[in-house]
Amino acid sequence: MYLYLIRHGIAIDPDPLTLDSIADDESRPLTKIGRKKIAQVADCLKQIHSHKGARLGLTFDLIITSPLIRAKQTADIFIDKQVSPKLEIAQDLKPMGNLPAWLMNWNARSDRNSISTLAIVGHEPNLSEWTELLLFGKVSHQLILKKGGMIGLKFPGNQIEIGTAQLYCLIPPKYLS
Amino acid sequence: MYLYLIRHGIAIDPDPLTLDSIADDESRPLTKIGRKKIAQVADCLKQIHSHKGARLGLTFDLIITSPLIRAKQTADIFIDKQVSPKLEIAQDLKPMGNLPAWLMNWNARSDRNSISTLAIVGHEPNLSEWTELLLFGKVSHQLILKKGGMIGLKFPGNQIEIGTAQLYCLIPPKYLS
Numbered sequence: 001m002y003l004y005l006i007r008h009g010i011a012i013d014p015d016p017l018t019l020d021s022i023a024d025d026e027s028r029p030l031t032k033i034g035r036k037k038i039a040q041v042a043d044c045l046k047q048i049h050s051h052k053g054a055r056l057g058l059t060f061d062l063i064i065t066s067p068l069i070r071a072k073q074t075a076d077i078f079i080d081k082q083v084s085p086k087l088e089i090a091q092d093l094k095p096m097g098n099l100p101a102w103l104m105n106w107n108a109r110s111d112r113n114s115i116s117t118l119a120i121v122g123h124e125p126n127l128s129e130w131t132e133l134l135l136f137g138k139v140s141h142q143l144i145l146k147k148g149g150m151i152g153l154k155f156p157g158n159q160i161e162i163g164t165a166q167l168y169c170l171i172p173p174k175y176l177s
Numbered sequence: 178m179y180l181y182l183i184r185h186g187i188a189i190d191p192d193p194l195t196l197d198s199i200a201d202d203e204s205r206p207l208t209k210i211g212r213k214k215i216a217q218v219a220d221c222l223k224q225i226h227s228h229k230g231a232r233l234g235l236t237f238d239l240i241i242t243s244p245l246i247r248a249k250q251t252a253d254i255f256i257d258k259q260v261s262p263k264l265e266i267a268q269d270l271k272p273m274g275n276l277p278a279w280l281m282n283w284n285a286r287s288d289r290n291s292i293s294t295l296a297i298v299g300h301e302p303n304l305s306e307w308t309e310l311l312l313f314g315k316v317s318h319q320l321i322l323k324k325g326g327m328i329g330l331k332f333p334g335n336q337i338e339i340g341t342a343q344l345y346c347l348i349p350p351k352y353l354s
């Protein structure tokens with residue numbers, strides 16, 4: 001199966017007077033440019049062609065997002081653009097989220113076999129750290145994932161297990177428009 | 178500095194009757210579709226825009242290619258498309274090439290400081306193995322690099338040293354058109 005890890009788009013900066021407020025951070029929305037860029041990314045994924053010119057299009061069977069506003073708004077744009085028919089929210093995808101807990105939930109799902117292309121929308125440094133864990137079993141902070149960027153991992157079966165992935169793509173947002 | 182590793186485009190298949198002939202393998206040209214796809218990749222790199230719509234364009238100060246026909250033809254298309262002003266050939270970039278030897282030559286060059294964006298055109302599994310070496314100091318075969326695909330590495334200074342890179346991008350060719 002394929003797992004895509006997508007970082008939310010550009011959001012309004014934290015208010016310096018309330019920088020310590022978790023509630024404030026969780027409710028920061030995307031900026032106008034952030035929304036526009038994510039819409040371009042979604043359009044780009046749907047337009048992908050093979051080297052022979054056949055339209056492939058990348059769509060996801062399911063998107064699971066962090067509940068934070070900037071991530072949820074990013075995922076909503078992908079749903080509006082019909083890049084995926086289905087959206088779920090997972091608390092484990094919040095900043096400082098819990099990958100092992102999320103993996104345990106995922107691998108226990110009864111509908112898992114019907115999903116071969118899954119996307120999660122979340123935050124840094126989580127997403128690049130989780131990518132390194134899924135690839136190599138350890139974190140070394142050697143990956144750069146910009147806002148609106150996307151990582152694609154390929155797994156040999158339909159389980160998502162640490163240390164079993166191959167890196168299929170890591171695409172900065174400027175290449176997705 | 179940035180180092181981009183580009184895999185040659187789709188070439189004609191080896192002749193099964195002369196499969197053991199190194200000379201035959203070295204002279205395999207790109208197919209018509211292979212040339213077209215690499216031209217699309219070159220055009221795509223020149224068209225890259227920022228999230229604010231400013232035209233950035235990715236160009237290389239220098240391209241160094243494997244001497245094999247399919248790699249040289251790939252590099253020639255980048256030169257024809259003015260993605261780089263300058264092309265060199267390096268024997269160490271051949272299949273089964275020698276990364277440490279190439280690195281020693283590179284880091285000893287007197288003009289190295291004038292080159293902040295370098296591309297090399299070569300072969301698999303070399304390019305993905307070298308990427309893992311430059312990132313992590315060891316090879317684990319977890320990266321997928323298709324023909325016409327591109328990896329981008331960022332180094333903290335202007336030396337290319339094993340174990341010092343960050344992965345900036347890994348882009349399959351279907352995202353570069």
